[in-house]
Amino acid sequence: MDYLLTCDCGRKHTVSRKQADQLIECSCGQSLRVPTLRGLAKLPPATEGADSPPGDTAASTISKNGENPWSGWRGPCMAAACGGLIVSLAFASWYLLQRVSIDTSYTTEMEIAEGNKIFDLYTPEDMSLVWHSFESLGIGAKEPPLFIRWNRYAEDRARRASIAGGIAAACGIAAAGIWLSSRRRV
Structure with a gap:
């Protein structure tokens, strides 16, 4: 909650609890000591029309013509840009976490070597039965090996x-631009 502190010249300054027991400068050149927290409770509450001291962060967004730069299009656009930044960073993190959890070091050569090891374990009779089943039933539709499907999934996640991440960067740049555009108007 903000309070009104009146200077001897009649100018009213908006002060907050963060400024308790500090010195502030009035535009007339006089230094005013802000009361302690207990003394602030005795001051009247601040209203919108009160002047503010230089450096007061609560009132530093009010421009010289009395207009708040966040009340127009900047406030909703900044909220949308920050919301887009947070959501897209969450998605980018989720996709990267999925990508990192997939081992893509398995190659086609390793798959062929594993298949050869399995066929090396067969006896000639077992190999003949396997060959006979391939002759009678056929090989069928060739499905890619499981490791290839996982590699494609990992590429998709990346x-x-x-x-x-690109959307997050665009939202971050937009938010920074909106923030900087409001700073120039003050």
Whole structure:
């Protein structure tokens, strides 16, 4: 809660609890000591029309013409940009976490070597039965090995993480631009 502190010249200054027992400068050049926390309770509460001392963070967003730069389009746009930044960072983190949890070190050569090891374990009779089943039933539709599907999934997760990261960067740049545009008007 903010309070009104009146200077000897009649100018009213808005002070907050953070400024308790500090010195502030009036535009007339006089230094005013802000009362302690107990003394602040005796001051009248601040209203919107009161002047503010220089450096007061609560009133530093009010421009010279009395207009709050966040009341127009900047406030909703800043909220949307920050919301987009948070959501897209969450998605990028989620996709990166999924991508990192997948082992993509398994290669085609390793798959062929594993298949050869399995066939090396077969006896000639077992190999003949396998060959006979392939002749009678056919090989069927060739499905990619499981490791290839996991590698494709990992690539998809990395691509989605980079897209979400790009959106997060765009939202961050937009938020910074909106914030800087409000600073110039003050």
